[in-house]
Amino acid sequence: xxxxxxxxxxxxxxxxxxxxxxxxxxxxxxxxxxxxxxxxxxxxxxxxxxxxxxxxxxxxxxxxxxxxxxxxxxxxxxxxxxxxxxxxxxxxxxxxxxxxxxxxxxxxxxxxxxxxxxxxxxxxxxxxxxxxxxxxxxxxxxxxxxxxxxxxxxxxxxxxxxxxxxxxxxxxxxxxxxxxxxxxxxxxxxxxxxxxxxxxxxxxxxxxxxxxxxxxxxxxxxxxxxxxxxxxxxx
Numbered sequence: 001x002x003x004x005x006x007x008x009x010x011x012x013x014x015x016x017x018x019x020x021x022x023x024x025x026x027x028x029x030x031x032x033x034x035x036x037x038x039x040x041x042x043x044x045x046x047x048x049x050x051x052x053x054x055x056x057x058x059x060x061x062x063x064x065x066x067x068x069x070x071x072x073x074x075x076x077x078x079x080x081x082x083x084x085x086x087x088x089x090x091x092x093x094x095x096x097x098x099x100x101x102x103x104x105x106x107x108x109x110x111x112x113x114x115x116x117x118x119x120x121x122x123x124x125x126x127x128x129x130x131x132x133x134x135x136x137x138x139x140x141x142x143x144x145x146x147x148x149x150x151x152x153x154x155x156x157x158x159x160x161x162x163x164x165x166x167x168x169x170x171x172x173x174x175x176x177x178x179x180x181x182x183x184x185x186x187x188x189x190x191x192x193x194x195x196x197x198x199x200x201x202x203x204x205x206x207x208x209x210x211x212x213x214x215x216x217x218x219x220x221x222x223x224x225x226x227x228x229x230x231x232x233x234x235x
Contacts, residue, residue: 007074007075007077007078007081007126008186008187009071009074009131009134009182009183009185009186009187010131010183011183012134012135012138012179012182012183014142014172014175014179015142016168017146017149017167017168017171017172018146019031019146019147019149019150020150020153020164020167020168021164022150023044024042024043024044027147027150028143030140030143031143031144031146031147031150032147034143034144034147034148035147035148035151038144039055039147039148039151041151044151044154044155045151045154045155047151047152047155052148052151052152055148056145056148059141059144059145059148060178062141063137063138063141063178063182064181064182064185066137066141067134067137067182067185070130070133070134070137071185071186071189072189073130074126074130074131074134074186075186075189075190075193077122077125077126077130078190079193080118080122081119081122138179138182142175145171145175146171149167149170149171149174153167
């Protein structure tokens with residue numbers, strides 16, 4: 001499902017599997033480089049099933065590892081926007097409030113302007129750096145997966161090999177759960193940090209007064225967002 005929230009990883013739609021029936025020479029250069037340098041083959045050959053499974057697992061593990069920094073960057077920018085917006089609302093009294101002064105009226109616009117500029121900068125980073133980087137990582141994973149799947153299919157005798165339609169279906173079904181896991185990783189990270197921040201705050205305010213301020217600073221440095229709202233996800 002497509003999302004309109006720029007701080008939520010969009011659904012990755014894999015390109016159609018297009019390697020069925022191709023000769024090694026007709027594979028994309030990047031696919032051939034992967035097979036040659038990382039798998040050690042330069043032509044169709046039967047590959048040991050155990051080795052094949054290990055390589056599939058390595059691709060999945062490498063994908064999740066490669067996305068870790070991207071996930072943190074995406075979640076962190078989201079937290080910064082939430083924290084900035086909440087801070088702006090709590091810092092400046094409403095003009096209808098008896099505590100509202102002319103000095104605050106003069107100071108409020110730059111405060112909101114700064115917050116807006118920071119949010120625009122963060123949004124620009126998400127749209128122009130973080131999400132394109134994510135796309136590149138996923139594209140690279142899919143190309144290597146398809147190259148390995150091609151090698152697996154080519155190692156099967158032609159009379160026993162899956163039809164093109166079955167190859168496409170098999171590949172799509174296999175990668176779907178991996179791509180779903182990748183898409184959900186930032187949401188899981190967001191929830192994990194929220195719970196960790198909530199526990200940390202509970203420890204701060206249930207402990208002794210001494211050292212409480214120091215703990216609070218450490219918590220804010222570690223989590224960098226206020227754990228007041230539990231993140232929600234679309235059904």
